Amino acid sequence: MELNEAVAKFKENVKLLKAYYHAMGVMSYDIETVAPKNAIGGYSDTMAVFSEVTYKLTVNEDNFALLDFLAEHENELDEITRRGAEEARRGLKFMRSIPMDEYVAYQRLVNEASSVWHDAKVENDYPKFEPYLNKLVDYSVRFAKYAEPDMDPYDYWLNEYEKGFTKEVLEGYFAKVRETLVPLIRRVTEAKRPDDGFLKKNYPVWKQRIFSDELMKIMGIDRRDCGIGETEHPFTTGFNKHDVRITTHYHEDAVASSMYSVIHEGGHAIYEMGTADELGETMLASGASCGMHESQSRFYENIIGRSRAFVDLVLPKMKEIFPEELEGVTGEQFYRAINIAEPSLVRTEADELTYSMHVLIRYEIEKKLFSGELSTKDLPAEWNRLYKEYLGVDVPSDKEGCLQDSHWSGGGFGYFPSYSLGSAYGAQMLNAMKKELDVDALVRNGEISRITEWLREHIHKYGMLKDPKELLMISCGEEFKPEYYLDYLTKKFSELYGL
Amino acid sequence: MELNEAVAKFKENVKLLKAYYHAMGVMSYDIETVAPKNAIGGYSDTMAVFSEVTYKLTVNEDNFALLDFLAEHENELDEITRRGAEEARRGLKFMRSIPMDEYVAYQRLVNEASSVWHDAKVENDYPKFEPYLNKLVDYSVRFAKYAEPDMDPYDYWLNEYEKGFTKEVLEGYFAKVRETLVPLIRRVTEAKRPDDGFLKKNYPVWKQRIFSDELMKIMGIDRRDCGIGETEHPFTTGFNKHDVRITTHYHEDAVASSMYSVIHEGGHAIYEMGTADELGETMLASGASCGMHESQSRFYENIIGRSRAFVDLVLPKMKEIFPEELEGVTGEQFYRAINIAEPSLVRTEADELTYSMHVLIRYEIEKKLFSGELSTKDLPAEWNRLYKEYLGVDVPSDKEGCLQDSHWSGGGFGYFPSYSLGSAYGAQMLNAMKKELDVDALVRNGEISRITEWLREHIHKYGMLKDPKELLMISCGEEFKPEYYLDYLTKKFSELYGL
Numbered sequence: 001m002e003l004n005e006a007v008a009k010f011k012e013n014v015k016l017l018k019a020y021y022h023a024m025g026v027m028s029y030d031i032e033t034v035a036p037k038n039a040i041g042g043y044s045d046t047m048a049v050f051s052e053v054t055y056k057l058t059v060n061e062d063n064f065a066l067l068d069f070l071a072e073h074e075n076e077l078d079e080i081t082r083r084g085a086e087e088a089r090r091g092l093k094f095m096r097s098i099p100m101d102e103y104v105a106y107q108r109l110v111n112e113a114s115s116v117w118h119d120a121k122v123e124n125d126y127p128k129f130e131p132y133l134n135k136l137v138d139y140s141v142r143f144a145k146y147a148e149p150d151m152d153p154y155d156y157w158l159n160e161y162e163k164g165f166t167k168e169v170l171e172g173y174f175a176k177v178r179e180t181l182v183p184l185i186r187r188v189t190e191a192k193r194p195d196d197g198f199l200k201k202n203y204p205v206w207k208q209r210i211f212s213d214e215l216m217k218i219m220g221i222d223r224r225d226c227g228i229g230e231t232e233h234p235f236t237t238g239f240n241k242h243d244v245r246i247t248t249h250y251h252e253d254a255v256a257s258s259m260y261s262v263i264h265e266g267g268h269a270i271y272e273m274g275t276a277d278e279l280g281e282t283m284l285a286s287g288a289s290c291g292m293h294e295s296q297s298r299f300y301e302n303i304i305g306r307s308r309a310f311v312d313l314v315l316p317k318m319k320e321i322f323p324e325e326l327e328g329v330t331g332e333q334f335y336r337a338i339n340i341a342e343p344s345l346v347r348t349e350a351d352e353l354t355y356s357m358h359v360l361i362r363y364e365i366e367k368k369l370f371s372g373e374l375s376t377k378d379l380p381a382e383w384n385r386l387y388k389e390y391l392g393v394d395v396p397s398d399k400e401g402c403l404q405d406s407h408w409s410g411g412g413f414g415y416f417p418s419y420s421l422g423s424a425y426g427a428q429m430l431n432a433m434k435k436e437l438d439v440d441a442l443v444r445n446g447e448i449s450r451i452t453e454w455l456r457e458h459i460h461k462y463g464m465l466k467d468p469k470e471l472l473m474i475s476c477g478e479e480f481k482p483e484y485y486l487d488y489l490t491k492k493f494s495e496l497y498g499l
Numbered sequence: 500m501e502l503n504e505a506v507a508k509f510k511e512n513v514k515l516l517k518a519y520y521h522a523m524g525v526m527s528y529d530i531e532t533v534a535p536k537n538a539i540g541g542y543s544d545t546m547a548v549f550s551e552v553t554y555k556l557t558v559n560e561d562n563f564a565l566l567d568f569l570a571e572h573e574n575e576l577d578e579i580t581r582r583g584a585e586e587a588r589r590g591l592k593f594m595r596s597i598p599m600d601e602y603v604a605y606q607r608l609v610n611e612a613s614s615v616w617h618d619a620k621v622e623n624d625y626p627k628f629e630p631y632l633n634k635l636v637d638y639s640v641r642f643a644k645y646a647e648p649d650m651d652p653y654d655y656w657l658n659e660y661e662k663g664f665t666k667e668v669l670e671g672y673f674a675k676v677r678e679t680l681v682p683l684i685r686r687v688t689e690a691k692r693p694d695d696g697f698l699k700k701n702y703p704v705w706k707q708r709i710f711s712d713e714l715m716k717i718m719g720i721d722r723r724d725c726g727i728g729e730t731e732h733p734f735t736t737g738f739n740k741h742d743v744r745i746t747t748h749y750h751e752d753a754v755a756s757s758m759y760s761v762i763h764e765g766g767h768a769i770y771e772m773g774t775a776d777e778l779g780e781t782m783l784a785s786g787a788s789c790g791m792h793e794s795q796s797r798f799y800e801n802i803i804g805r806s807r808a809f810v811d812l813v814l815p816k817m818k819e820i821f822p823e824e825l826e827g828v829t830g831e832q833f834y835r836a837i838n839i840a841e842p843s844l845v846r847t848e849a850d851e852l853t854y855s856m857h858v859l860i861r862y863e864i865e866k867k868l869f870s871g872e873l874s875t876k877d878l879p880a881e882w883n884r885l886y887k888e889y890l891g892v893d894v895p896s897d898k899e900g901c902l903q904d905s906h907w908s909g910g911g912f913g914y915f916p917s918y919s920l921g922s923a924y925g926a927q928m929l930n931a932m933k934k935e936l937d938v939d940a941l942v943r944n945g946e947i948s949r950i951t952e953w954l955r956e957h958i959h960k961y962g963m964l965k966d967p968k969e970l971l972m973i974s975c976g977e978e979f980k981p982e983y984y985l986d987y988l989t990k991k992f993s994e995l996y997g998l
Contacts, residue, residue, distance in 0.1 A: 015544075015548065016548060018544075018545075019544065019545040019548035019549060022541060022542075022545045023522040023523075023525075023526060023545060023549070024522075026522075026525060026526050026529050027522060027525050029529075030525050030528075030529060033533070034532070034533070034726055034728060034744075035726060035742065036722060036723055036724055036725055036726045036741075036742060036743075036744075037722075037723040038723045038724050038741035038742065039726075039738070039741065039742035041739075041741055042521060042738055042739040042741065042742050043521075043742075045514075045517075045518065045521075046517075046518040046521045046522060049514065049515060049518035050518060050522070206704075206705040223535060223536075224535055224536040224537045225535055225537050226535055227533050227534060227535045227538075229533060239538070239541055240540075240541040242535075242537035242538065242540055242541060243534065243535060243537065243538035243540075243541050243542075244535075245533075245535075
């Protein structure tokens with residue numbers, strides 16, 4: 001095989017696969033946002049056909065040989081092609097290591113487990129879900145062993161979601177998180193709770209939709225490249241840098257819920273829209289990792305969106321849309337209300353301060369499930385014990401407890417830590433950014449696009465060309481340091497609560 | 500080849516192709532409804548890949564041989580398989596005749612032309628769109644010649660959209676339409692115009708959305724099978740009988756516009772949802788022809804939706820949503836207002852009486868474009884001349900003139916006549932239906948589903964198993980007769996205007 005022939009073949013494959021992923025992405029988005037309920041039957045058929053086609057396009061001897069050949073010649077490839085081929089081979093390595101029948105059985109299990117989890121959550125019936133969870137853990141341990149026999153299985157999955165962040169790093173990280181946050185949360189809990197009654201008035205949905213458009217405008221999001229839909233659970237999906245979709249949910253009595261969903265998902269969208277044009281024809285035009293993606297969404301949501309400066313920017317515009325609802329509310333009142341911190345039960349609704357504690361609890365549980373120290377049968381008790389110990393709350397039911405998240409039902413173990421790491425990356429980036437930009441002044445003046453430019457130049461444009469650790473080095477000039485995050489939280493919440 | 504093997508292979512192909520058509524359908528719907536503007540670039544690439552894949556799946560020697568083999572054994576096939584194979588072979592005949600590179604280039608042109616048309620219409624810039632239109636006409640003439648060298652190209656397309664209705668039939672049909680309607684419209688224009696000021700008050704969009712849901716409920720549409728979106732130009736698309744989508748547009752000062760779009764598109768949707776379950780795995784689970792589809796949409800929109808009985812049903816519900824806007828409006832006033840007939844500029848906003856004149860104008864223009872008698876450059880002048888001659892109106896701008904419809908930008912020539920034929924079919928069906936049902940009483944009592952059952956039994960369930968002419972025979976017991984339509988219009992509007 002000639003190298004240029006091999007490269008052309010590889011690019012042709014990528015083009016073809018991208019078309020299928022694009023179509024499957026649009027169909028998934030459609031299901032989540034606007035499809036009628038019974039559309040699901042036709043969709044299963046079509047998705048099954050496409051899964052099979054893409055599987056066959058990827059997992060075949062010709063493709064193995066092609067990627068092995070490119071790997072042998074990696075020094076002769078340009079950076080983008082090399083990285084693309086490497087990533088494709090990495091993904092394939094996993095597929096090659098799993099016996100086909102086990103893979104098929106696993107896919108079936110995941111489909112069933114997702115459906116059972118949905119019901120179990122509604123019915124608050126953990127024992128219904130437990131056998132599935134048990135099998136999912138088994139498969140995940142076994143598959144990790146197939147893929148990397150010499151690696152600890154949980155480390156394997158942690159490394160898959162966030163390269164370089166195995167237990168060794170995370171133990172140190174979470175120890176510091178626990179040390180700092182447990183006492184800080186306790187002191188905050190004892191302090192006076194600010195008033196947020198005005199956020200719970202009736203905010204009509206049709207006005208909230210107008211407000212979402214306004215928020216996206218404030219964030220500098222080009223609506224020609226980014227749409228917005230409505231789903232129970234907000235998410236972001238990007239088909240290419242000129243076609244990104246965010247979703248939000250509207251609750252009439254909780255205007256801040258949609259507001260911060262839009263800003264959070266808007267952060268994900270800005271990342272997708274900021275990848276370099278040169279990556280457009282590759283599979284690399286997306287975020288570097290889950291943690292890096294969360295770093296951007298949580299940066300816009302919390303570091304920008306819940307800052308005092310942002311309130312000065314947004315509140316006057318918000319009052320134009322909701323003049324009666326927000327009558328007489330001052331910037332300081334609004335700032336305090338959107339930053340109320342208190343121990344709670346549900347991760348997705350947790351505030352900026354307590355959020356990482358929810359992640360820590362999941363990390364500890366996953367670690368023990370994978371080591372065999374904890375059985376799925378004993379999981380609810382351990383979950384509840386940890387919530388009491390770290391957050392001081394009693395978990396009244398499994399549906400508000402260990403059944404709350406969908407991740408495990410989809411076979412996703414080792415993903416949760418990236419949520420917390422993302423927050424920590426963001427605080428470290430803020431520190432670096434502040435050496436060059438007056439962040440508060442830019443926000444207050446409505447120049448958020450200047451901040452986005454900085455992030456684009458240091459993070460977004462690279463897409464998946466770099467690992468998270470490399471991106472931290474590029475953007476911050478130093479290795480990962482959790483201290484920035486913990487200092488940021490300590491300073492912000494000490495001031496807010498007068499500690 | 501064994502016959503059962505051949506049938507299995509055919510069904511396998513259908514399953515595969517259905518997956519691609521499903522995906523392409525969803526992507527098209529997404530583009531029209533919610534995709535951000537710049538999504539079009541990525542979509543062009545993906546659609547091009549899928550067009551190529553489906554082309555290759557269809558246009559290949561194995562498939563020709565398979566379909567030829569099935570045709571030779573057609574007497575041994577069940578009705579559904581036979582019809583499916585026949586239709587596939589008929590479609591293939593077209594595909595076989597088009598060189599692959601021209602087909603792909605054409606698909607790309609259509610995608611671009613649609614986007615350019617959108618801009619050209621907004622900017623009232625016909626010259627921007629003209630080169631695309633010119634190419635589209637060229638392609639359509641050329642493709643028709645490839646497919647049927649001995650047939651007149653415009654006849655080819657007319658027959659594609661409405662089997663058996665070529666120029667020969669249409670010349671006679673449109674002559675009668677012109678003969679009856681031109682003088683009738685003149686008399687109506689001279690009569691006193693009823694008041695419709697109350698329809699032009701401010702009807703907030705968010706309330707109109709609620710009203711759309713109510714209308715779909717009144718029509719008996721199961722929302723688990725049918726969604727609703729928003730587009731400038733309303734349409735319906737069905738992926739299978741359990742996943743149909745309609746769209747509408749909202750104008751605050753024209754509540755009847757969305758109202759009758761919803762009922763019209765709802766009629767299309769009811770047709771798609773009413774196809775027999777047995778057709779689900781085939782390509783036949785859709786309307787028999789464009790005209791037959793329009794017969795259903797216009798039946799619900801005009802014959803049902805603009806009847807005096809329907810006003811008695813809908814007005815009280817409408818007053819619950821719009822109590823102030825409709826205060827004091829009587830059923831009789833409402834009935835007269837929604838049936839105001841007067842020459843106008845825009846086909847989709849045209850009333851029931853003048854509608855077919857808009858179609859006639861397009862028919863005459865298409866005929867001349869295809870014969871070469873008219874160039875795309877001269878199209879606006881010819882358009883404006885015909886509107887003056889037949890409807891007596893001056894066209895003030897191309898965006899209200901020849902740029903108003905999307906059809907040509909999508910390569911659809913020969914489609915327009917089916918709108919008028921559909922109206923005529925509907926009137927003929929009403930006549931047949933009245934022999935069995937008290938249509939007015941059913942509507943007045945909110946039992947529209949009884950009418951739908953009749954249509955389902957006589958039309959919908961057959962899907963594409965029968966040609967339009969056969970369906971007319973099944974449902975009406977006689978051949979196509981335009982007199983029912985012209986009598987219906989004459990009677991209705993003579994009464995309304997006291998002629």
